Amino acid sequence: MARYVVRRLLQMIPVFVGATLLIFLMVNVLGDPVAGLCGDKTCDPATAARLRSEFGLDQPVLRQYLTYMGHVLTGDFGTAFNGEKVIELMGSAFPVTLRLTLVAIVLEVVLGLGLGVLTGLRRGRLLDSAVLLFTLVVIAVPTFVTGLLLQLLLGVEWNWISPSVSPDASFGELLVPGLVLASVSLAYVTRLTRTSLAENRRSDYVRTAIAKGLPRHRVITRHLLRNSLIPVVTFIGTDIGALMGGAIVTERIFNIHGVGYQLYQGILRQNTQTVVGFVTVLVLVFLVANLLVDLLYAVLDPRIRYA
Amino acid sequence: MLLELRDLHVEFRTRDGVAKAVDGVSYGVDAGETLAVLGESGSGKSVTAQAVMGILDSPPGRVTAGEVLFEGRDLLKLKEEERRKIRGAEMAMIFQDALSSLNPVLTVGDQLGEMFVVHRGMSKKDARSKAVELMDRVRIPAARERVRQYPHQFSGGMRQRIMIAMAMALEPKLIIADEPTTALDVTVQAQVMDLLAELQRELHMGLILITHDLGVVADVADKIAVMYAGRTVEKAPVHDLYKSPAHPYTRGLLDSVPRLDQKGRELYAIRGLPPSTTSVPPGCAFHPRCPLAQDVCRTDAPALHRVDEHRVSACHFWRESLDA
Numbered sequence: 001m002a003r004y005v006v007r008r009l010l011q012m013i014p015v016f017v018g019a020t021l022l023i024f025l026m027v028n029v030l031g032d033p034v035a036g037l038c039g040d041k042t043c044d045p046a047t048a049a050r051l052r053s054e055f056g057l058d059q060p061v062l063r064q065y066l067t068y069m070g071h072v073l074t075g076d077f078g079t080a081f082n083g084e085k086v087i088e089l090m091g092s093a094f095p096v097t098l099r100l101t102l103v104a105i106v107l108e109v110v111l112g113l114g115l116g117v118l119t120g121l122r123r124g125r126l127l128d129s130a131v132l133l134f135t136l137v138v139i140a141v142p143t144f145v146t147g148l149l150l151q152l153l154l155g156v157e158w159n160w161i162s163p164s165v166s167p168d169a170s171f172g173e174l175l176v177p178g179l180v181l182a183s184v185s186l187a188y189v190t191r192l193t194r195t196s197l198a199e200n201r202r203s204d205y206v207r208t209a210i211a212k213g214l215p216r217h218r219v220i221t222r223h224l225l226r227n228s229l230i231p232v233v234t235f236i237g238t239d240i241g242a243l244m245g246g247a248i249v250t251e252r253i254f255n256i257h258g259v260g261y262q263l264y265q266g267i268l269r270q271n272t273q274t275v276v277g278f279v280t281v282l283v284l285v286f287l288v289a290n291l292l293v294d295l296l297y298a299v300l301d302p303r304i305r306y307a
Numbered sequence: 308m309l310l311e312l313r314d315l316h317v318e319f320r321t322r323d324g325v326a327k328a329v330d331g332v333s334y335g336v337d338a339g340e341t342l343a344v345l346g347e348s349g350s351g352k353s354v355t356a357q358a359v360m361g362i363l364d365s366p367p368g369r370v371t372a373g374e375v376l377f378e379g380r381d382l383l384k385l386k387e388e389e390r391r392k393i394r395g396a397e398m399a400m401i402f403q404d405a406l407s408s409l410n411p412v413l414t415v416g417d418q419l420g421e422m423f424v425v426h427r428g429m430s431k432k433d434a435r436s437k438a439v440e441l442m443d444r445v446r447i448p449a450a451r452e453r454v455r456q457y458p459h460q461f462s463g464g465m466r467q468r469i470m471i472a473m474a475m476a477l478e479p480k481l482i483i484a485d486e487p488t489t490a491l492d493v494t495v496q497a498q499v500m501d502l503l504a505e506l507q508r509e510l511h512m513g514l515i516l517i518t519h520d521l522g523v524v525a526d527v528a529d530k531i532a533v534m535y536a537g538r539t540v541e542k543a544p545v546h547d548l549y550k551s552p553a554h555p556y557t558r559g560l561l562d563s564v565p566r567l568d569q570k571g572r573e574l575y576a577i578r579g580l581p582p583s584t585t586s587v588p589p590g591c592a593f594h595p596r597c598p599l600a601q602d603v604c605r606t607d608a609p610a611l612h613r614v615d616e617h618r619v620s621a622c623h624f625w626r627e628s629l630d631a
Contacts, residue, residue, distance in 0.1 A: 226413075
């Protein structure tokens with residue numbers, strides 16, 4: 001097991017380098033960051049040249065990347081053009097997004113698993129068909145539509161929530177945005193749980209459990225659920241990374257100043273340091289989340305042992 | 308009689324219509340006795356067993372008629388909770404494929420101990436030591452260590468021993484073994500069968516052995532029930548049946564066993580295929596494949612004729628079959 005973890009950690013290095021290099025190059029292709037700094041006016045050529053050499057932008061791209069990564073490894077994510085330290089931006093943005101992701105994951109687990117188990121055990125009934133149809137609608141409709149619709153109905157028409165989240169971004173405020181963020185994954189979790197449950201329901205070992213004379217609830221919780229949830233847990237685990245990075249739309253709609261908001265602003269203003277810095281951290285989060293899922297997988301399914 | 312089936316009918320609702328998987332089965336077994344249920348795939352032997360255990364998938368499966376008398380009580384009239392208490396404690400079942408029949412994510416100790424926790428209210432710790440005892444009893448080496456292992460860490464033969472241990476955990480009065488050795492290597496088959504027979508003698512249990520292996524049957528069974536298309540077509544003590552079958556289908560089964568003294572000759576096979584359960588032929592279900600079939604077989608379903616004191620045959624021409 002320890003050897004497996006070490007090997008996986010080592011494997012993360014090339015993935016990390018590849019992903020960050022890629023994003024570094026892409027941001028470079030986006031356009032001239034100095035031009036972005038000057039806004040709508042054209043820059044004074046002398047000032048632009050001075051800025052370029054000051055930020056090291058006159059160096060070859062690969063060189064820039066190496067310099068940048070060197071700084072990142074010492075914890076210095078650089079400074080945005082407006083003078084703010086990127087690390088400080090992260091310090092204010094990540095806790096907000098983390099809370100939003102947490103709300104989303106909890107909703108995904110509670111509602112998704114709950115509905116999945118309920119429908120998986122009652123296949124073909126009215127409730128099952130209704131939930132199935134509903135999840136299909138949720139998956140088919142884009143998040144920005146669901147988000148704007150909920151904001152309009154709950155926030156503006158009925159006044160149940162504030163349409164825009166305050167800078168504090170408390171858990172209570174993040175409930176509806178979290179639901180919007182989780183909606184598509186939630187629908188997938190429901191369907192995945194339902195299918196997995198229905199499949200395992202017919203398996204030989206469940207038949208054995210019934211033949212042993214176990215009470216129904218014990219057959220379901222101890223024998224059926226444990227096995228059925230293995231693929232679902234995997235899905236939810238990999239979803240953590242996706243939710244954190246994918247909150248751009250949701251954070252825009254509800255004006256949440258989290259990672260998605262900062263990324264959006266960074267891209268809009270061609271703020272290279274911000275974009276690359278945030279994406280670098282997101283890549284790390286994604287990699288670690290995936291590693292944890294793989295380890296969890298071995299705990300849930302003893303047939304998988306890593307050597 | 309420990310267990311007696313009377314004219315059991317089981318139907319399955321499928322897309323192709325109603326499948327009469329079991330269409331009038333009657334057989335019985337006494338304590339300490341071994342009944343072999345013989346028949347091709349799809350003849351309804353396993354479904355009958357599941358109906359006895361009360362573990363039919365319903366829907367789509369449903370018992371439509373008949374009685375399952377266990378120590379004189381009709382199990383079909385009991386409430387589900389009463390039946391559950393009988394399952395595992397009074398009657399237990401051994402399945403064919405031990406790997407898929409054991410839960411992959413629980414240790415064998417948990418799965419064995421569960422019987423004592425649920426039916427006897429034992430603590431987890433006591434149940435664990437009971438599990439070790441059981442594994443010793445079915446001669447699994449190093450039981451104390453292996454009790455913590457998972458099913459996939461055992462060999463096929465050892466896994467089937469665990470299934471056997473689980474079935475006899477609470478010393479039930481009846482064990483139904485559904486092709487217990489089919490998935491095993493030939494060398495292991497005999498060991499597992501011997502173990503099962505030995506435990507049965509020791510505990511004086513009734514054993515219903517579902518199989519299509521005529522070699523196994525001859526060794527361990529006291530009597531045989533032959534099934535075809537969801538019906539019992541012949542019941543007889545094992546030696547009488549082997550000597551002179553009273554049903555042409557039984558004769559076909561016996562003749563299709565390869566024999567050393569007929570090496571080189573073409574192997575006998577019953578011609579045609581068993582009927583689908585959704586379209587059983589009228590009259591005697593076996594008539595399209597039967598060498599003795601006459602006009603009457605196409606129209607009249609044969610009753611169970613009494614051949615002698617101990618045996619019956621569902622064939623119009625059972626006398627001819629005996630003499631053939």
